[in-house]
Amino acid sequence: MSTCALLNDRFGLTDQLRFVAGPGGLVVAEAGNDAGRASVALHGAHVLSFEPRGERPVLWLSRRSWFAEDKPIRGGIPVCWPWFGAHPSDASRPSHGFARLSRWEVLETAAVSSTETLLRLGLRASEASRRFWPEDFTAEVVLRVGRSLDVALVMRNTGRSPWTTSAALHSYFAVSDVTRVRVLGLDGAAVVDTVGADRTPRPQRGPVTVAAETDLVFTGVTGDALIEDDLWQRRVRIRTAGSRSAVVWNPWVAKAQRLQDFADDEYPGMLCVETANIFSDARALPPGSEHCLQATISTEPLP
Numbered sequence: 001m002s003t004c005a006l007l008n009d010r011f012g013l014t015d016q017l018r019f020v021a022g023p024g025g026l027v028v029a030e031a032g033n034d035a036g037r038a039s040v041a042l043h044g045a046h047v048l049s050f051e052p053r054g055e056r057p058v059l060w061l062s063r064r065s066w067f068a069e070d071k072p073i074r075g076g077i078p079v080c081w082p083w084f085g086a087h088p089s090d091a092s093r094p095s096h097g098f099a100r101l102s103r104w105e106v107l108e109t110a111a112v113s114s115t116e117t118l119l120r121l122g123l124r125a126s127e128a129s130r131r132f133w134p135e136d137f138t139a140e141v142v143l144r145v146g147r148s149l150d151v152a153l154v155m156r157n158t159g160r161s162p163w164t165t166s167a168a169l170h171s172y173f174a175v176s177d178v179t180r181v182r183v184l185g186l187d188g189a190a191v192v193d194t195v196g197a198d199r200t201p202r203p204q205r206g207p208v209t210v211a212a213e214t215d216l217v218f219t220g221v222t223g224d225a226l227i228e229d230d231l232w233q234r235r236v237r238i239r240t241a242g243s244r245s246a247v248v249w250n251p252w253v254a255k256a257q258r259l260q261d262f263a264d265d266e267y268p269g270m271l272c273v274e275t276a277n278i279f280s281d282a283r284a285l286p287p288g289s290e291h292c293l294q295a296t297i298s299t300e301p302l303p
Contacts, residue, residue, distance in 0.1 A: 003027055011109045016117045022048075024067030029106075035115035035147040043069060044100035045121045045141035047077040050149045052299055058149070058236060060174040060270040064263045072100045074261040075172045075270070079141060079153060082133055084166040084278045096170070098132045099123060099139065107140065116146040125158070135163045148298035155293075157285040164284045168247065168276040169295050171238070175271050176231035178250055182207035183273060184226040186246065189218040192279075210271065213252035219245045219279050227273060233302045238273055241294040245281035247274040 001009070004027060007019040015033075022028030022041060028048065029040045038050040050058045061075030072078060080096035087093035094101055108120040123129075123139045136159030144150040151169055175181045186208060190201040194215045204218060207228075221244050227236040240246075249272035251259060256267040275295040277283050283291045 013111045016111045031117040031145045038145040045104040060172045078170040080168040082165040119143045150296045152294040156290040162286045166278045166282040168274045170274045178210045181229045189220045192217045210250050214250045216248045221246050235300050237298050239296040240275045242292045245276040245278050
Protein backbone atom coordinates (compact mmCIF):
# COMPACT_ATOMS: atom_id res chain seq x y z
CA MET A 1 0.00 0.00 0.00
CA SER A 2 1.09 3.58 -0.61
CA THR A 3 1.92 5.94 2.25
CA CYS A 4 -1.33 7.82 1.72
CA ALA A 5 -3.34 4.62 1.65
CA LEU A 6 -1.77 3.44 4.90
CA LEU A 7 -2.43 6.79 6.56
CA ASN A 8 -6.00 6.86 5.33
CA ASP A 9 -6.57 3.34 6.60
CA ARG A 10 -5.34 4.25 10.09
CA PHE A 11 -6.14 7.96 10.46
CA GLY A 12 -8.61 8.93 7.74
CA LEU A 13 -11.96 10.35 8.82
CA THR A 14 -15.01 9.81 6.63
CA ASP A 15 -16.16 13.15 5.20
CA GLN A 16 -13.61 15.10 7.29
CA LEU A 17 -9.98 14.14 6.67
CA ARG A 18 -7.97 12.29 4.05
CA PHE A 19 -4.32 12.05 3.04
CA VAL A 20 -3.33 12.75 -0.56
CA ALA A 21 -0.17 13.15 -2.62
CA GLY A 22 0.31 16.90 -2.84
CA PRO A 23 2.69 19.12 -4.80
CA GLY A 24 6.10 17.55 -5.32
CA GLY A 25 4.72 14.26 -4.01
CA LEU A 26 4.60 15.55 -0.43
CA VAL A 27 1.94 13.91 1.73
CA VAL A 28 -0.85 16.38 2.53
CA ALA A 29 -3.71 16.04 5.00
CA GLU A 30 -6.91 17.62 3.68
CA ALA A 31 -9.31 18.44 6.52
CA GLY A 32 -12.80 19.82 6.00
CA ASN A 33 -16.11 20.05 7.80
CA ASP A 34 -19.29 22.12 7.85
CA ALA A 35 -17.40 25.21 9.10
CA GLY A 36 -14.11 25.31 7.21
CA ARG A 37 -11.29 23.47 5.53
CA ALA A 38 -7.49 23.37 5.62
CA SER A 39 -4.62 21.46 4.06
CA VAL A 40 -1.47 20.50 5.95
CA ALA A 41 1.76 19.01 4.59
CA LEU A 42 3.45 16.44 6.82
CA HIS A 43 6.70 18.01 5.59
CA GLY A 44 7.27 20.62 8.27
CA ALA A 45 3.80 20.14 9.82
CA HIS A 46 3.11 22.99 7.44
CA VAL A 47 -0.38 24.46 7.06
CA LEU A 48 -0.77 25.23 3.35
CA SER A 49 -4.29 26.68 3.29
CA PHE A 50 -7.25 27.62 5.45
CA GLU A 51 -10.71 28.79 4.40
CA PRO A 52 -13.78 29.27 6.56
CA ARG A 53 -16.74 27.90 4.63
CA GLY A 54 -17.96 30.33 1.98
CA GLU A 55 -15.07 32.77 2.44
CA ARG A 56 -11.87 33.77 0.66
CA PRO A 57 -8.63 31.95 1.50
CA VAL A 58 -7.08 33.33 4.68
CA LEU A 59 -3.52 32.17 4.00
CA TRP A 60 -1.20 32.95 1.09
CA LEU A 61 1.02 30.42 -0.71
CA SER A 62 3.57 31.39 -3.35
CA ARG A 63 3.10 29.90 -6.79
CA ARG A 64 6.91 29.69 -6.93
CA SER A 65 7.30 27.74 -3.70
CA TRP A 66 9.50 24.71 -3.57
CA PHE A 67 7.78 21.46 -2.64
CA ALA A 68 10.71 19.20 -1.85
CA GLU A 69 11.84 17.25 1.20
CA ASP A 70 15.06 19.25 1.58
CA LYS A 71 13.53 22.73 1.17
CA PRO A 72 11.06 24.88 3.11
CA ILE A 73 7.64 25.77 1.74
CA ARG A 74 7.01 29.47 1.00
CA GLY A 75 3.69 30.59 2.41
CA GLY A 76 1.00 29.12 4.65
CA ILE A 77 2.27 28.67 8.22
CA PRO A 78 5.88 27.52 8.48
CA VAL A 79 6.88 26.18 11.91
CA CYS A 80 10.14 27.91 12.83
CA TRP A 81 11.82 25.87 15.60
CA PRO A 82 14.02 25.34 17.62
CA TRP A 83 15.48 28.66 16.57
CA PHE A 84 14.13 31.66 14.69
CA GLY A 85 16.14 33.24 11.88
CA ALA A 86 19.81 32.39 11.53
CA HIS A 87 21.30 29.92 13.99
CA PRO A 88 22.89 31.95 16.82
CA SER A 89 26.37 30.44 16.42
CA ASP A 90 26.55 28.43 13.17
CA ALA A 91 25.37 30.04 9.94
CA SER A 92 25.63 26.71 8.10
CA ARG A 93 22.63 25.33 9.99
CA PRO A 94 19.20 25.85 8.42
CA SER A 95 17.54 29.22 8.80
CA HIS A 96 14.50 29.10 11.11
CA GLY A 97 15.49 25.68 12.46
CA PHE A 98 15.00 22.14 11.19
CA ALA A 99 11.34 21.58 12.15
CA ARG A 100 10.07 23.02 8.86
CA LEU A 101 12.39 20.68 6.93
CA SER A 102 11.42 17.52 8.83
CA ARG A 103 8.82 14.86 8.08
CA TRP A 104 6.35 14.88 11.00
CA GLU A 105 4.48 11.79 12.18
CA VAL A 106 0.70 11.60 12.40
CA LEU A 107 -0.21 10.95 16.04
CA GLU A 108 -3.96 11.48 16.14
CA THR A 109 -6.97 12.59 14.12
CA ALA A 110 -10.50 13.13 15.35
CA ALA A 111 -13.86 14.35 14.10
CA VAL A 112 -14.56 16.42 17.21
CA SER A 113 -17.90 17.57 15.82
CA SER A 114 -19.51 18.41 12.48
CA THR A 115 -17.68 21.76 12.65
CA GLU A 116 -14.29 20.80 14.14
CA THR A 117 -11.56 18.45 12.92
CA LEU A 118 -8.43 17.63 14.93
CA LEU A 119 -5.01 16.71 13.53
CA ARG A 120 -2.01 16.10 15.81
CA LEU A 121 1.49 15.70 14.40
CA GLY A 122 4.72 14.85 16.22
CA LEU A 123 8.50 15.13 15.93
CA ARG A 124 11.15 13.77 18.30
CA ALA A 125 14.91 13.89 18.72
CA SER A 126 16.67 11.61 16.26
CA GLU A 127 20.00 11.07 14.57
CA ALA A 128 18.85 13.52 11.89
CA SER A 129 17.89 16.25 14.37
CA ARG A 130 21.15 15.87 16.30
CA ARG A 131 23.11 16.89 13.21
CA PHE A 132 21.70 20.37 13.86
CA TRP A 133 20.82 20.42 17.58
CA PRO A 134 22.10 18.07 20.32
CA GLU A 135 19.11 18.34 22.65
CA ASP A 136 16.52 15.71 23.58
CA PHE A 137 12.97 16.82 22.83
CA THR A 138 9.55 16.01 21.57
CA ALA A 139 7.43 18.50 19.65
CA GLU A 140 3.81 18.42 18.57
CA VAL A 141 1.73 20.57 16.25
CA VAL A 142 -1.93 20.34 17.19
CA LEU A 143 -4.41 21.73 14.66
CA ARG A 144 -8.12 22.32 15.05
CA VAL A 145 -9.92 23.19 11.83
CA GLY A 146 -13.36 24.77 11.77
CA ARG A 147 -14.76 28.28 11.55
CA SER A 148 -11.36 29.27 12.96
CA LEU A 149 -7.95 27.62 12.68
CA ASP A 150 -6.13 26.84 15.91
CA VAL A 151 -2.42 25.99 15.65
CA ALA A 152 -0.44 24.98 18.74
CA LEU A 153 3.27 24.14 18.81
CA VAL A 154 4.03 22.15 21.97
CA MET A 155 7.73 21.70 22.75
CA ARG A 156 9.00 19.45 25.55
CA ASN A 157 12.44 19.01 27.07
CA THR A 158 12.86 15.25 27.48
CA GLY A 159 16.56 15.43 28.33
CA ARG A 160 18.61 16.01 31.46
CA SER A 161 19.89 19.50 30.66
CA PRO A 162 18.02 22.80 30.25
CA TRP A 163 17.82 24.43 26.85
CA THR A 164 16.55 27.69 25.42
CA THR A 165 14.51 27.96 22.26
CA SER A 166 13.13 30.63 19.99
CA ALA A 167 10.20 29.88 17.70
CA ALA A 168 7.50 31.28 15.45
CA LEU A 169 4.33 30.32 13.65
CA HIS A 170 5.39 32.28 10.56
CA SER A 171 1.90 32.91 9.17
CA TYR A 172 1.54 34.32 5.64
CA PHE A 173 -1.84 36.01 5.24
CA ALA A 174 -3.59 36.72 1.94
CA VAL A 175 -4.50 40.41 1.53
CA SER A 176 -6.11 42.45 -1.23
CA ASP A 177 -3.27 45.00 -1.45
CA VAL A 178 -0.59 45.19 1.23
CA THR A 179 -0.42 48.99 0.91
CA ARG A 180 -4.10 49.25 1.82
CA VAL A 181 -4.27 47.08 4.93
CA ARG A 182 -3.33 47.88 8.51
CA VAL A 183 -2.28 45.79 11.49
CA LEU A 184 -3.80 46.76 14.83
CA GLY A 185 -3.23 45.44 18.33
CA LEU A 186 0.50 46.13 18.60
CA ASP A 187 0.17 49.59 20.17
CA GLY A 188 2.56 50.07 23.07
CA ALA A 189 4.76 47.09 22.23
CA ALA A 190 8.48 47.71 21.73
CA VAL A 191 9.36 47.50 18.03
CA VAL A 192 12.71 47.00 16.32
CA ASP A 193 13.03 47.73 12.59
CA THR A 194 15.46 45.04 11.40
CA VAL A 195 15.63 46.48 7.87
CA GLY A 196 17.12 49.80 8.99
CA ALA A 197 20.53 50.42 10.54
CA ASP A 198 19.08 51.67 13.83
CA ARG A 199 18.04 48.64 15.90
CA THR A 200 17.00 50.69 18.92
CA PRO A 201 13.61 49.52 20.29
CA ARG A 202 10.90 52.17 20.24
CA PRO A 203 7.25 52.08 21.30
CA GLN A 204 4.76 51.28 18.55
CA ARG A 205 2.23 54.05 18.05
CA GLY A 206 -0.92 53.37 16.04
CA PRO A 207 -1.56 50.83 13.27
CA VAL A 208 1.28 49.18 11.33
CA THR A 209 1.18 49.88 7.59
CA VAL A 210 3.45 48.76 4.74
CA ALA A 211 4.94 51.03 2.06
CA ALA A 212 8.44 49.52 1.68
CA GLU A 213 10.38 46.41 2.69
CA THR A 214 9.16 45.64 6.19
CA ASP A 215 10.65 43.43 8.90
CA LEU A 216 9.45 44.59 12.30
CA VAL A 217 9.96 42.66 15.53
CA PHE A 218 7.62 43.44 18.43
CA THR A 219 8.10 42.45 22.07
CA GLY A 220 5.77 43.06 24.97
CA VAL A 221 2.73 42.15 22.86
CA THR A 222 -0.31 41.65 25.09
CA GLY A 223 -3.43 41.31 22.93
CA ASP A 224 -4.86 40.09 19.64
CA ALA A 225 -3.32 41.24 16.37
CA LEU A 226 -5.83 42.33 13.72
CA ILE A 227 -5.34 42.66 9.97
CA GLU A 228 -7.97 45.04 8.59
CA ASP A 229 -8.52 44.88 4.84
CA ASP A 230 -10.86 47.55 3.50
CA LEU A 231 -11.01 46.26 -0.09
CA TRP A 232 -12.02 42.78 1.05
CA GLN A 233 -14.08 44.15 3.95
CA ARG A 234 -12.41 41.60 6.20
CA ARG A 235 -10.69 41.57 9.55
CA VAL A 236 -8.37 38.67 10.36
CA ARG A 237 -7.91 38.16 14.09
CA ILE A 238 -4.83 36.40 15.47
CA ARG A 239 -5.37 35.44 19.10
CA THR A 240 -2.25 34.09 20.77
CA ALA A 241 -1.16 32.20 23.86
CA GLY A 242 2.34 31.50 25.13
CA SER A 243 3.67 34.45 23.12
CA ARG A 244 4.63 38.03 23.87
CA SER A 245 6.41 38.75 20.59
CA ALA A 246 5.39 39.12 16.96
CA VAL A 247 6.87 39.85 13.55
CA VAL A 248 5.36 41.80 10.65
CA TRP A 249 7.10 41.08 7.33
CA ASN A 250 6.78 41.89 3.64
CA PRO A 251 9.72 41.62 1.21
CA TRP A 252 8.58 44.44 -1.12
CA VAL A 253 10.01 44.79 -4.64
CA ALA A 254 13.76 44.21 -4.48
CA LYS A 255 13.80 41.37 -1.97
CA ALA A 256 10.95 39.58 -3.75
CA GLN A 257 13.10 39.66 -6.88
CA ARG A 258 16.02 38.11 -4.99
CA LEU A 259 14.00 35.25 -3.50
CA GLN A 260 14.01 32.22 -5.80
CA ASP A 261 10.82 30.78 -4.31
CA PHE A 262 8.83 34.03 -4.46
CA ALA A 263 7.44 35.50 -7.71
CA ASP A 264 8.38 39.11 -8.43
CA ASP A 265 4.76 40.29 -8.55
CA GLU A 266 3.45 38.46 -5.46
CA TYR A 267 4.45 40.79 -2.62
CA PRO A 268 1.31 43.03 -2.81
CA GLY A 269 -0.94 40.06 -2.05
CA MET A 270 0.62 38.88 1.22
CA LEU A 271 1.57 40.00 4.69
CA CYS A 272 3.23 37.97 7.43
CA VAL A 273 2.00 38.54 10.98
CA GLU A 274 3.91 35.95 12.97
CA THR A 275 3.21 34.58 16.43
CA ALA A 276 6.59 34.25 18.06
CA ASN A 277 8.91 33.55 20.97
CA ILE A 278 11.91 35.67 19.97
CA PHE A 279 14.35 38.22 21.37
CA SER A 280 13.53 38.66 25.09
CA ASP A 281 10.54 36.30 24.61
CA ALA A 282 12.72 33.23 23.89
CA ARG A 283 11.86 30.41 26.30
CA ALA A 284 14.13 28.45 28.67
CA LEU A 285 12.90 24.91 29.34
CA PRO A 286 14.28 22.95 32.29
CA PRO A 287 14.32 19.15 32.00
CA GLY A 288 10.82 17.70 32.00
CA SER A 289 9.09 20.99 31.18
CA GLU A 290 7.10 22.07 28.14
CA HIS A 291 5.93 25.25 26.45
CA CYS A 292 2.99 25.82 24.10
CA LEU A 293 3.06 28.54 21.43
CA GLN A 294 -0.44 28.98 20.04
CA ALA A 295 -2.31 31.06 17.47
CA THR A 296 -6.04 31.00 16.75
CA ILE A 297 -6.90 32.58 13.41
CA SER A 298 -10.42 33.75 12.64
CA THR A 299 -12.15 36.22 10.33
CA GLU A 300 -14.94 38.73 10.76
CA PRO A 301 -16.50 41.38 8.51
CA LEU A 302 -15.39 44.96 8.96
CA PRO A 303 -18.11 47.04 10.61
